Amino acid sequence: HERQSHRRHADVVKESKELWSQLRLKTNTEEQTKPLMEKMMELLFNTETTVSEIALQHDASRTVQAAIQFADTEQRRKLCKALSPQLPEISKVQYAYFCVL
Numbered sequence: 001h002e003r004q005s006h007r008r009h010a011d012v013v014k015e016s017k018e019l020w021s022q023l024r025l026k027t028n029t030e031e032q033t034k035p036l037m038e039k040m041m042e043l044l045f046n047t048e049t050t051v052s053e054i055a056l057q058h059d060a061s062r063t064v065q066a067a068i069q070f071a072d073t074e075q076r077r078k079l080c081k082a083l084s085p086q087l088p089e090i091s092k093v094q095y096a097y098f099c100v101l
Contacts, residue, residue: 009049016043016054016063023066033070040067041075044082051079052086058095065098 019040023033044051044067055064068079083090083099090096 009053012043012049013054013057013060013063016040016060019043020063020066023070034072037067037070037072037075041071041078045078051082052090055083055086055090055096055099056093061093061095061099068099 019036022028023036023040028036040063044054044064051064054060064079064083068076071079087100091100
């Protein structure tokens with residue numbers, strides 16, 4: 001964990017992974033998922049780190065995948081627009097390509 005904390009966007013990754021662990025619960029209702037997704041979107045888009053940079057990391061790409069999975073239509077459009085410039089690169093990375101699928 002110490003090595004990861006030296007990354008430029010370690011805080012974003014840590015917080016998004018915490019949200020991911022809550023989002024992926026099968027027992028969540030739509031009312032529970034919506035505020036979690038709002039926090040996730042705020043976290044992904046209100047930083048100097050781009051969504052595609054997060055998607056390219058092996059330990060953080062799952063948070064972007066969850067954001068795509070649980071997003072509403074407008075949030076999904078915003079995510080896709082943010083990822084689209086980097087799609088060729090994302091599709092070649094072992095973990096990140098799941099964001100493209």
